[in-house]
Amino acid sequence: MPELPEVETIRRDLEPRLVGARVGKIWTSGKPLRLARPLDVRALRRACEGRRIVALGRRAKYLLLTMEGGARAVIHLGMSGRLSLATGARLPHTHVVWRLEDRPEELRFVDPRRFGNVTALAPGGRLPELELLGEEPFTMPVERLHELLRGTKRALKLALLDQSIIAGLGNIYVCEALFHAGIHPGLPGAKLSAARAALLKDAIVLVLDQALSNRGTTLRDYVDGGGQVGGNQLSLAVYGRDGEACRRCRKGRIRRVTTQARGTFFCPSCQTR
DNA sequence: ACAGGATCCTGGGGGC
DNA sequence: TGCCCCCAGGATCCTG
Numbered sequence: 001m002p003e004l005p006e007v008e009t010i011r012r013d014l015e016p017r018l019v020g021a022r023v024g025k026i027w028t029s030g031k032p033l034r035l036a037r038p039l040d041v042r043a044l045r046r047a048c049e050g051r052r053i054v055a056l057g058r059r060a061k062y063l064l065l066t067m068e069g070g071a072r073a074v075i076h077l078g079m080s081g082r083l084s085l086a087t088g089a090r091l092p093h094t095h096v097v098w099r100l101e102d103r104p105e106e107l108r109f110v111d112p113r114r115f116g117n118v119t120a121l122a123p124g125g126r127l128p129e130l131e132l133l134g135e136e137p138f139t140m141p142v143e144r145l146h147e148l149l150r151g152t153k154r155a156l157k158l159a160l161l162d163q164s165i166i167a168g169l170g171n172i173y174v175c176e177a178l179f180h181a182g183i184h185p186g187l188p189g190a191k192l193s194a195a196r197a198a199l200l201k202d203a204i205v206l207v208l209d210q211a212l213s214n215r216g217t218t219l220r221d222y223v224d225g226g227g228q229v230g231g232n233q234l235s236l237a238v239y240g241r242d243g244e245a246c247r248r249c250r251k252g253r254i255r256r257v258t259t260q261a262r263g264t265f266f267c268p269s270c271q272t273r
Numbered sequence: 274a275c276a277g278g279a280t281c282c283t284g285g286g287g288g289c
Numbered sequence: 290t291g292c293c294c295c296c297a298g299g300a301t302c303c304t305g
Contacts (some may be wrong), residue, residue, distance in 0.1 A: 080282085114281080171298070219297095260277075260278090262296075262298065263298085266304070277304090279302085282298105287295085
């Protein structure tokens, strides 16, 4: 599942190879994509075709392909989405292809489960889901994080997945950050002390930094902009490790519980309420 | 305000 | 070996 580190790794891989390229014809599979809205092919062609790419940016888990003149394609990878520059035969489940003029490679969006989405924006165009996003984890002041978490009775596990509170975390890194901070995932946000909020903020930055230097976590589908798997799965302390001994306290066994139909992994011994 | 469930989709894993 | 069933999960929507 691409979360912030995976999306950022793809961005760093692809941006230098894309900037300056002029988009040729766009091809789409015609299959409906999920998340928010169906693909508007005409709007995507209007935004991209014949224009040069000036940037590949990122906001939370969204990639922003920015064209000269300011039109953008907003790409969310969902669960199984991949974005890559490639030549040759297209993979099954390729849904959007940006051909590039004078280049053999084409930019491809591949998504077997179609939980992802591609949206075109005209210059200055706004997207509700982008407007509603909270701050980026690396630059968010700890006081702001604490203030927002204190304002909800929801369990921290759920509050941290809420993209309007903090943007870019998903199931894996929320579990990992709570583990590194020594905080029980079921602790209500309203009960988080300032001291523990600081621990949590540091833990979030730590797990994201580590995942970035490992080029993302590959459990099943994720690959980087060059089609290679990441290495951070080897560094996970709790996610997917239910039944194993806790790496920190060595007393507890990692437990898996289900919250909101999502696996939550934690050490009942050293993650406290 | 929040919990809990359903929804979308497919490849892969478990069970038999 | 093969087949069926179930399940993961990001975001969103709905009900209680």
